[in-house]
Amino acid sequence: MFSSTSFQMLSVAIGWQMYDLTHDAFSLGFVGLAQFIPMVLLTFVVGQVADRFDRRRIVFICQGIEALIAALLLFGNVNGWLGKEGIFAAAAILGACRAFEGPTSSALLPQLVPKSMLQQAIAWSTSVGQTTQILGPSLGGLLFALGPVSVYGTAAVALLVAAILTFLIRTEPIERKFEPVTLRSVFMGLSFIYRHPMILGTISLDLFAVLLGGATALLPIFAQDILHAGPVGLGLLRTAPAVGALLMSIVLAYFPLKKAVGLKLFAALGVFGLATMLFAISTNIAVSLFALFLVGASDVVSVVIRSSLVQLQTPDDMRGRVNAVNSLFIGTSNQLGEFESGIVAGFIGAAPAALVGGVGTLVVAGLWMYLFPSLRRMRSLAEE
Template identity: 40%
Template sequence: MKKNDPYAALRYREFNVFLLLRFAMVFAWSMQFIIIEWQVYSLTKNPLSLGIIGLMEIIPAISMALFAGHIVDQKEKKGLLLKCILGFSVISFGLFLLTWPVIVTGISTHTILYSIYFLVFLGGLVRAFLGPTIFSLLALIVPKKSYPNAATWSSSVWQIGSVLGPAVAGFSITWIGVHWSMCLVFGFSIFALTALSQIATKPILNPKIGEPIMESLKEGVKFVFQNKTILGALSLDMIAVLFGGAVALLPVFAQDILKVGPEGFGVLRAAPAVGAFLTLILSAYIPFTKNAGMKLLAAIFAFGICIIVFGLSTIFWLSVAALFLSGVFDGISVVIRQTILQLKTPDHMRGRVAAVNSIFVGSSNELGAFESGLTAKLMGAVTAVVFGGSMTLITVFITGALSPTFRQLDLQKEVDAHENGE
């Protein structure tokens, strides 16, 4: 393999199947979340209800994350992923039924709403296992020398799903309605199951099979907190996502401020993912590993600026541009963070480290959604978004000032060593 080969990971057949599977799941999950956001806000006209959606997913995702990481490190990964996809399929089918007028006619709005929240809660349980399983399976499909490139392509596919899911959801709500849009989500979960059948069962690399769960969890948390590079990247991104969660309020902006309907809502929701996707594709050719610490700080600072501009904008295309650029800078953050995790995590601890990552970063999306919904209820949607962007800027200043080691972080030598097979 030649150095800096942008297609290194794509030369492995199972990795290509893995990308199809990941796309199907991300597309289905992001589309489902948008449909549910639209449906819930249409039922309640209360921005706090959007925050509750995030809260219903974050509670099980956080409370089960470490336990899920332990299970993932102890069990075979393909079988666990099969169970996760089956669980998601059941949840999607339940939401399909809850949005079917034939089924819900005569049922009170509160009953429908609480049933949706319950299924979102179950989705949080599934997600607690899904993230660590996918992270661990990726490392078993490609050799270690291809980890950085595989992380880039995997993140790129994640962004493609994040682009198309919200966009298709926005248009499909208009064209075929909420109910049949959920049917499409269910179909993609079935496609993911089919793709998984093309990936072989993988060996379990953990030398401590049967390790007591408390010792296992303690070892995973201790590793993350002792590794200052991983801890710094996760902490910085967590706080930025927590306070920069403007996307949770997009139904409010689309319906009440910009007045652009479901089509405009789909465009707004897809804009940051489009920006991130373009950045991730570029990163396959131009790595961000040189001076990674400063690049990560600069990217999150620029992300905060974009969130503030979006909050203040009353012009649709200016809002789209601000969200697009926020995605560009978020994409840089994703690439650097995923490279750090893949390079610095031992094989036998990938499930637990990914679980801690899901607590820090993954769940901060839902916690950020709750924070945004609550602050929007208290101070209005515009003020809530501007407040979140401002807190992101403050976080970057504090991190940069207090952590000179993080500012000096450079991953290029480690990447070169892996690519040379050292």
């Protein structure tokens, strides 16, 4: 929780500070790209590492490095030497750390709960994650109003606490298969996903839908130039999707998806696209917050379905590699989506870019219903 909250705080601060320095939508897009590139380059390395070494220690090391980066951003602001190049470098290193931490944490979860409770555990884990996305952007926006030093200092301390707590976690030892590292073993996670159409369909659906519909990178522009809401408004805009996702994840934790899972997935995606379009045309902060609330609530349905399928149908000795590929798809839809949004907004403007993205999401949903009929007909998460 401390780690995710801090990462959200850093995302708010880095985005706002970059736009404050450059007033350039392209720069915001390149911040997303700087975080995305390490994720692509390290994906298959991450999977091998997570399946061969202590996952708890991997997460601990990543959080320690993230704390160091936050501290460097703090000192860079205090001493006045932090520029856009330093922000790009920090974003890249944070992206590399998250590339390791994300899939390793996901692969660690099944070691902590029995399989019969895994779906509920994933839903609760998602709700905790969304809580951090509420706290992180809100704290990030409020603290940035006091100055960037406040944000980076708080994040550094919180990440240090997260690293200590992770180090104290105790898990049951598991038997690992130390097979030789070959091209086949490295790409086995990708092969596993390809052989399971429902997992492939769900992951790729999320990839293309959020790639087109995601407008996270444009929030500083909406907050400053369209809604005139300032840093606090930016924090609220980043918080709104997390509030919707939190409430929906709690609902899913108490009432797990058991029937017509495929149809519910596509219905949620339709809501996601329409809500994105509403946000694009809004010039009122209340309407914008409501639209982003719906975006978060609908998106978490896909998150829980995808995560549950991956964890329930993947053997433990492959979870690191499969989760690494899954994280690559998630990162592609988020970081590369931010890059795409920034580039398109640079040419046609922020609002038209978000509107086109919402329409694109609806098109993808219709296309995937045709391409993956087994996904559309999926009744429960336990289906093979």
